[in-house]
Amino acid sequence: MESLSPNIFVKDIRASIQFYQLLGFNLIASVPEEGDNFVWAMLxxxxxxxxxxxxxxxxxxxxxxNRTDGGSLLLYIKLKNIRDFFETVKDQITILHGLEKTFYGATEFSVKDINGYVLTFAEDE
Incomplete structure (x- = not known):
């Protein structure tokens, strides 16, 4: 195996792209390649x-x-400089759990995206 790229289902790709751009993601591919009526995008x-x-x-x-918003999927994203990242995004998105140190040693915080998915950002400090 070489990689894993989750494919999450959303109602409004344009709005979802804008949300994820707040988290520092870039649009790298889409169908169609131009316009506003995307049916698929990669970030x-x-x-x-x-x-x-x-x-x-x-x-x-x-x-x-399942054709409903969100789901039982949680995207767990590891990164560096979590505290700086948290300060950058905390006032722009819905924070579910603020920065906290877990029993397994990671510093984490969780957010909810505009489609109901939960993202947990983590750093092994």
Whole structure:
């Protein structure tokens, strides 16, 4: 295996891209390549890559994919300089849990994206 790139389903890709840009992600690919009616997009920040896709683009394929917002998926993202990153984003997004040291030694905080997904950012300080 070489990599893992989660594909999360959203209702509004443009709004989702704008949210993730607040977290420092860059749009690196989309379908279509131009315009505002994206059905798929790939974002990247450092070595972290994930995809956004609309529910509508699935059509009737993969009925196993739940068509509701958010879900039981939590994206766990490791980074460096977590305290500086937290200070940069804390007033722009919904913080679920502020900075705290865990029993396993990581410093973490959790946020909720505009689609209901939970992201936990962590650093082994």
């Amino acid at each position: 990247m920040n450092g070595n972290v890559t994930f995809m956004l896709q609309t529910f509508e683009s699935l059509g009737d394929a993969l009925p196993e994919v």
